[in-house]
Amino acid sequence: MRPTSGGSQESGARTAREPVALVVTVRNEGATIDALLASVAAQTRRPDECVLVDGGSADDTVARARAWAARGLPLRVVEAPGANIARGRNLAIAATTAPLVAVTDAGVVLAPDWLERLVAPFADPAVDVVAGFFRGAPHTPFEAALAATILPVERDIVPARFLPSSRSVAFRRAAWQRVGGYPEWLDYCEDVVFDLALRHAGCRFVWEPRAIAYFRPRPSLRAFFRQYYLYARGDGKADLWRGRHLIRYSVYLGLLPAGLALLRRRPLVGSAVLLPPVAAYLRRPYTRLLPLLRGRPWAWWALALPLPPLMRLVGDVAKMLGYPVGVAWRLRRARRTAA
Numbered sequence: 099m100r101p102t103s104g105g106s107q108e109s110g111a112r113t114a115r116e117p118v119a120l121v122v123t124v125r126n127e128g129a130t131i132d133a134l135l136a137s138v139a140a141q142t143r144r145p146d147e148c149v150l151v152d153g154g155s156a157d158d159t160v161a162r163a164r165a166w167a168a169r170g171l172p173l174r175v176v177e178a179p180g181a182n183i184a185r186g187r188n189l190a191i192a193a194t195t196a197p198l199v200a201v202t203d204a205g206v207v208l209a210p211d212w213l214e215r216l217v218a219p220f221a222d223p224a225v226d227v228v229a230g231f232f233r234g235a236p237h238t239p240f241e242a243a244l245a246a247t248i249l250p251v252e253r254d255i256v257p258a259r260f261l262p263s264s265r266s267v268a269f270r271r272a273a274w275q276r277v278g279g280y281p282e283w284l285d286y287c288e289d290v291v292f293d294l295a296l297r298h299a300g301c302r303f304v305w306e307p308r309a310i311a312y313f314r315p316r317p318s319l320r321a322f323f324r325q326y327y328l329y330a331r332g333d334g335k336a337d338l339w340r341g342r343h344l345i346r347y348s349v350y351l352g353l354l355p356a357g358l359a360l361l362r363r364r365p366l367v368g369s370a371v372l373l374p375p376v377a378a379y380l381r382r383p384y385t386r387l388l389p390l391l392r393g394r395p396w397a398w399w400a401l402a403l404p405l406p407p408l409m410r411l412v413g414d415v416a417k418m419l420g421y422p423v424g425v426a427w428r429l430r431r432a433r434r435t436a437a
Contacts (some may be wrong), residue, residue, distance in 0.1 A: 118217050118268070119194035120145035123186030124204040128157035135166040135173070137207045143214040147194045148172050151186035154179030184280035184288040187264070191274055199274060202311055203265035207235065209310040216268045216309040226273045226301035227293075230266030230309030231255075236390065237314060239398040243405035244315040244322060246387035248413065254382070257305040264289035266311040273301050286332030319412055326416035333417075334424020335431075343421050346414055380406055 120138065124131060138148065150173060152160050160175060167173040178189055191199055200216055202208060212230065219228045231252065234245025264280075267289075277295040280288050297303070316322040333339050361368025383406035391399050 116198055116217070116220060117146035117196035118143075118198040118200055118213065119147040119149065119191070119196035120200045120202065120213065121149050121151070121187060121190035121194065122202050122204065123151045123153060123181075123183050123190065124155065124159055124163070125153040126155045126157050126159060127204040128155070128159045128162060130205045131159050131162045132166075133207050134202075134204065135163065135171060137210070137212075138173075139166070139169075139171050140210050141208065141213045142211045143217070145172065145196075145200065145213060147174070147196050149174045149176060149190040149193045151176045151178050151181065151190045153181045153183075153186050182282065182285045182288075184284055184292075185282045187288075188279040188282065191271070191279070197271050198268060199271055200268040201264045201266075203263075203313070206232075206265050206311045206313045209312070212266070212309050212311060215306050216266070219304045219306060220268070220270070222304075224302055225304050227262070227267065227269045227296055227303045228309070229260055229262030229303060229305045230268070230311060231305075231307045232263055232266050232311045232313060234315050234390075235312040238317065239394075239401035240405065241315045241317060242390045242394075242398065243383075243387060243402040244409055246390055247383040247406045247409040248315070249386070251386055252307050255305070255307070260303075260305055261290055261293040262303075264292070265313060266309060269296065269301070273299070276301075281336075284332060284336055286328045287336050287338060288332075290338060291336050319408075322409065323412055323416045326413045327420035330417035330420030331424040331427075334421045334426075335428050336424075337428060343417065346418060350414065350418065379410065383410070 122134070127134075138145070148171065150163050152163070152175065154177075160177060163173065163175045167175065174193065176189060176193060178186060181189065187201060198217055198220055200213055216228055216230050219225045232249070233251075234241070234249050236242040236245050273296055276299050277292065279292075281291045281295075282288075284291060316325055330343070333343065357368060357372045360371060387402060387406065391402060
């Protein structure tokens with residue numbers, strides 16, 4: 099993957115002739131759907147088609163979305179109760195005809211030039227996938243600390259290895275067809291598996307970090323724990339990142355207890371052993387957090403600064419609990435398939 103250079107008027111003109119469809123899946127997003135669709139309506143390049151699939155909302159999400167369609171947004175609402183995110187995305191894409199497909203997520207607000215920047219690289223016919231980017235939009239000190247703890251910033255990204263989130267990505271319809279769409283057997287991590295399938299199919303990726311989708315982090319430790327538990331369960335189901343999970347278990351179940359035991363017996367030696375890796379583990383969250391707090395009231399600083407270590411711990415525990423649940427599911431599924 100390579101970052102884009104920004105394009106030219108000529109390339110932008112060529113891209114403008116290729117229609118683009120925007121798809122999104124939602125469920126119980128009555129509190130956020132208006133902000134998302136307002137940002138779609140405000141795009142410097144509007145989508146030629148827009149399909150929203152609702153997975154069975156019990157609130158007023160569908161009514162609010164249809165109100166936007168009545169106001170002139172080229173939006174089609176499809177109700178598919180019980181559909182997971184992958185199924186919803188496939189249904190939405192199948193309901194469109196444009197050769198380019200942009201995907202975003204519920205709870206997101208798109209930068210005004212998001213779609214324009216996201217589709218510009220397709221002026222090069224060799225490009226199959228464009229990876230946009232995302233940033234946290236925190237409303238509280240807790241959310242600022244969480245955004246800094248879990249979300250990368252541009253300088254953290256190695257474009258050649260970056261797997262785009264489906265809150266900010268675009269691809270050619272032909273590429274989606276080539277890999278059979280999003281994996282509907284997965285309820286979480288479906289976009290990672292989809293990205294890997296595109297890579298394995300030889301698709302050419304481009305990174306466009308200026309195509310920004312803003313979203314609000316989880317508002318509480320409980321919600322964050324559940325999010326990371328489900329992500330890790332998805333990793334186990336899809337057999338993703340074995341090495342990363344093995345390292346985490348090794349640290350928490352082996353190296354950390356040994357280091358704490360050494361700290362009790364020989365405090366100076368134990369501190370010398372434990373402090374450098376702990377500091378390294380927390381360095382990125384704090385280098386990201388300080389810019390987020392700049393210009394905020396002092397109370398934000400006081401409340402947010404102590405939180406990254408706790409958030410790292412909670413996220414790691416959630417992953418260690420969720421991953422084996424996913425592995426057990428995968429093994430049961432394999433046995434049923436073999437039977």
